[in-house]
Amino acid sequence: MKGIRFWCVWILGVLALTSGRASAAHTQARLVLSAAEVRPGDTLWAGIHLRMDPEWHTYWRNPGASGIATEVEWQLPDFIRAGPIHWPPPEKYAEGDLVTYVYHREVMLLIPLSVATNAPRGAVELRARVTWLECKESCLPGTAEVGAAFTVGEGSRPSADAGLIERWQARLPQDGIALEFRGRWDAPAGTGRTRPVVLEWKDPTAADSGMATGSWDFFPYASPEYEVQAPTSVLPSPDGRVRVRKAVETFTGKWPAELSGLVIRQTGDTVQAWEVHGPVQESETVGFENVAGVPASSTPLSLGRVLVYAFVGGLILNVMPCVLPVIALKILGFVNQAREDRRRVRRLGFVYTLGVLASFAVLAMLVIGLQTAGRQAGWGIQFGNPYFLVAMTVLVTLIALNLFGVFEVTLGGRAWEAAARLTRREGAAGAFFSGLLTTVLATSCTAPFLGAAVGFAFVQPPPVVLLVMLTVGAGLAFPYLVLSWQPGWLKWLPRPGPWMEHFKILMGFPMLAAAVWLLTLVEAHYGDRVWALGYFLVVLAVAAWLYGTFWQRAVRQSKVSLLAALILLAGGYWYLLEGAMQWRSPAAASDGPITVEEGGIPWQAWSPRAVEEVRRQGHPVLVDFTARWCLTCQVNKRFALEVPAVREKLREIGAVAFLADYTHFSPEIGAELKRFGRAGVPLVVVYPADPSKEPLVLPEALTPGIVLEALDQAAR
Structure with a gap:
């Protein structure tokens, strides 16, 4: 479901795009050309250059869960033909619960214009009507009439904007045929409308290391028959191929036999994109090959x-x-x-x-x-x-x-x-x-x-x-x-x-x-204000005692005691929970700094980049995915991780320990759990120092022996 907001935006956009209203104020549009003069039969490039105010954005060809793609309506002479729009790669953007594909600050949409061989010599005026949807906290429709001129003559001469167009052409997606893009369904077709799919492709930058590098994603092209949903789980890639899991929602009951879109690789601030198109095949078995940290040859999970x-x-x-x-x-x-x-x-x-x-x-x-x-x-x-x-x-x-x-x-x-x-x-x-x-x-x-x-x-x-x-x-x-x-x-x-x-x-x-245990979990959301809930529980106990002693078990029921219990309970609620604790206003989710016990394991805050960097330096890695509310996690930590033998083994092999705190359901940690085929904590993973080797996924209930054996394997 794309939600009420999607349909509101869609209706607003359709009305705006068909009404011919004036341009919105937060985006400026202009038309630029790559050449000032061309010969008959040549092709020049036109660029629709959009500049957005800070924090405003427009949308890619597939807007995602909401929004409308920018459109261009040309007014051209008969001897000029416009090709399709070439779109630079967008950014993935979360708008509340919706994920969209957008452009911030500026973008140039590039269109090839073919000049006929019998085109008459002379000046040519080009006109186009550009329509878009621009959004920040709210969305506004935009439209602009843009124009530019060039000459059909005997020679070729670049325009003043040729360099700008070349820079945007360099950002366009490359041909991804060499990536060997393909997919397979990761669940049998059932009666539901959503189905997971695993997509994979070659990493063209992994020739030297044999390992997939960088942060990868797949941005799908839109289809009226299905939607490839935005959330992405990146799966282990030890063989130079990248594997990701996404979900596909069908609108017609039919599942696509092939998918098209962009493969995106981001390294720091550098973004590379390849345009791909490939088949999606049925899997013979349903399972988690290469998901749970086991080789692909391991027996997959059947239903x-x-x-x-x-x-x-x-x-x-x-x-x-x-x-x-x-x-x-x-x-x-x-x-x-x-x-x-x-x-x-x-x-x-x-x-x-x-x-x-x-x-x-x-x-x-x-x-x-x-x-x-x-x-x-x-x-x-x-x-x-x-x-x-x-x-x-x-x-x-x-x-x-x-x-x-x-x-x-x-x-x-x-x-x-x-x-x-x-x-x-x-x-x-x-x-x-x-x-x-x-x-x-x-x-x-x-x-x-x-x-x-x-x-x-x-x-x-x-x-x-x-x-x-x-x-x-x-x-x-x-x-x-x-x-x-x-x-x-x-x-x-x-x-x-x-x-x-x-x-x-x-x-x-x-x-x-x-x-008492639940009270400690409340503290993670309210901090020091949790003391008010503790005192309220005392007030609650006193009120319950008054009620039970002087009303339920009394020979003569005392209305005064009942009234006193109610007043005490109401007063405690308003003074402690509503007043001191402000329980309707929890603190922003924050797991805070990691507490390291004296002489204990020197835990570091987990992130995929930190793990990758440490392994690149030649260190084994232990990651404990945990949460304050997970009692199994606390038992594992107390009796299987924070023990002298494990601490000594970590020091002996030079391993680095990371703590991934899932108390507040971090989306990044959730995606990593899904990568290993888990829906929750506990999860303890040991990574060998050699990046080409698979991580070792330990069972939910741990013993020191299990952890030590995994660390020994990781050090080999």
Whole structure:
């Protein structure tokens, strides 16, 4: 979907371009010629020279997600024929959520003009009407009548603007036939409208090193039948060929058999472009050849294997640290169900599974929506939203207070039972809620097998995304569903009794730990202002205690205590959250400086250019893609990376360690994760010093031995 903004711009542009209105004020147009005099039968070049005010831009032949290409309508004598416009390479420009191809400051559109062999001698006047769309924060249509003159005579004489035209001709794309441009579909054709494609071509500058160099991209030509979306994932290129993954959206249901456009290479401020045209073939298998840091000959991932990975990964999620608080709730629920009717136990297990699957279906819809909008989607993306974190911190605190017996909430017995009430006894609503909460907390971890499965899913058509996500949910819910349908396995649980109240309180502590952990994540968005949320949680606890003690459990309910609880809660909210914390105004996303522990690994901030430079200097590289909200990442760092043996090995082989912080879902890091077939963190990659060798992708759950073995291989 190109969005409402695209259609507004399109309608505005069409009305402007057909109305003949006066030129907009932010772009000046003129017509220049390469020759002042030509002979009959010669060709001269015309240039439409556009100069834009600072920060304003016009559009390339393919505007991208919005905008309108510049058009030229000639008024020529019969003996002169105008060729097609030759477009200099544009720049890729993000306008909010939309990505477009534009020109800033100035551009010259070049058009060859052929003079007939029987052209009469004498002066020739050329006229043209130029129309464009110019944009900054808003878009305005522009039009101008331009003209220039030359002479048809017996000789050839350059014009005063010949040098300017030659400089712009030098910027035009070169013929890219030698690049051997081609593509292959990276997913089978399904019912969805979007499909990933891998494009590859030769790097003409890689003859000496054998490695692709520079920053590469593919700018597609526009088509009424499909759109090649702007986001690009650059894949490993050890053989002198460049490989990128893009997504193609079809408007007709047919997939293009060939693609055309520009191959762009940028090195510093230097931009080179080649015009390419090549076939797009079907892949025999669907997979990530050259994506996950393995040779192309490795076995690719099929959809069946991905579904197995997804189910096993979801199953393993049950023992990851992020799900421990919910496991505590499920243990409490099984204790309550141990002596209940078998049919009721089965029904509750089924409802819990529905809660998990519904949550994963919502996550799948979120991923599909982001992909449709041309934005990146990542595993655990909700943990990058500050409002979600504030709400979850309050919710989990309420659950912990309920488990401690501070209060129970029924909202008059008529509204849906609140989260805290739902943890007391496993009803149908409680089972469904537990499934939702399990999913929410589980997505802050990545289990073995899960990274590859989700990375595969997030670049597939919508039906595949939904299928893989539901399979992960099925694996996550499977143990509880089996226990519910085999209640005989619950006989090991002791008989219900007074001890259960103490056990319930015990289960509140892991939930309280989860609240503290969420509070630390909030700090990443609000900085020092997070103290206000901490104090608000204290106020919330006092209000809950007043309510539970003097209203719920009191022999005579005290309206004064209820009013005091409400006033305390409202006052704390407005003074602390709205006033001191200003929770509706989080700080701009910034991961801040990297903190290096005393005697620890000297981490450096990650960037692709920094890694490339260090490898060029002959050093192995270790990159830890991590996030503050990823508990698996923190466990890996504490027990497998920041250990004496690994620190010593890094020093011994002269390796450089980089930290890629994905806490705020950096688009650059997200693109790198996709390059390795992952949709989220953790991801640890070890690069050999030799740039011709493939990087080593380590599993999600690490041990020091795994890291040391990879570093040994990288040093050889």
